[in-house]
Amino acid sequence: MWQSDEICDGVGYPVELVIGSESIVLDFPKRAVREPINGEKFRYGFAIAPELVRTVLRDNEPDWVNTIFLSTRFRAWRVGGYNEYLYTFFKCLTGERITYANGWFAEAHDDTASIALDRWEVQRRCPHLKADLSKFGVVEGNTLTCNMHGWQWDLDTGRCLTARGHELRCSPL
Ligand code: FES
Incomplete structure (x- = not known):
């Protein structure tokens, strides 16, 4: 997250990941992974089977869109529209990928900085x-x-x- 202000700011809100009985929060505005606060509501969330998460972590899988989301073995909920920044984040789970995507978004907006x-x-x-x-x-x-x-x-x-x-x-x- 700290490598990608463009993507974190583009996502814009915390996202809930429910993995079996556990729930964690990808807090993009704060660039942090944390536990949910009591009664917290989320604009976007995913529920993914723990064995699937264990497998992609074991394999250091850099692209969860390809391995999880395109397999449709998950549930999602959201308020509002599709968030392209969020799916880009899940496609870029290495330092190199996220840096490239961050730069791409930044340059799309401004290459004069x-x-x-x-x-x-x-x-x-x-x-x-x-x-x-x-x-x-x-x-x-x-x-x-x-x-x-x-x-x-x-x-x-x-x-x-x-x-x-x-x-x-x-x-x-
Ligand atoms: S991004 Fe700077 S050397 Fe590759």
Whole structure:
């Protein structure tokens, strides 16, 4: 959740997961997994058999839409419309996937954002797979490293040092 402000803000409310007799809450606004508070009502919820959840967790399954929701072996309830952000979240249960999806949503909304890093102004989204450089970017001297996959850029020119193309928008502050 902490890697994906776009998706958490897009979901916008806590979601209940009922797994057998247990109930847990994916609290997207608070970026937390917690127990339900007494009498709490939810706009969206899923009930999934415990053995199915155990299997996808055991297999480190990164896409619950494919393994659970498309199998129709679950129950769901909701108030209001379909929430595309929520299903995108369940498709992206690895750091790499969620970062990519987060960047995709962010760029769909805005690709002009810049941030200050050390003594440089740089574009907020990594030119590789859109990681948020305010979280993953590290500056050493004149080199920026994105710690999502370790790609590097020369901050004097914006040139990518790891692969051809992928220029970075940057300038000294
Ligand atoms: S997202 Fe891959 S290096 Fe930044």
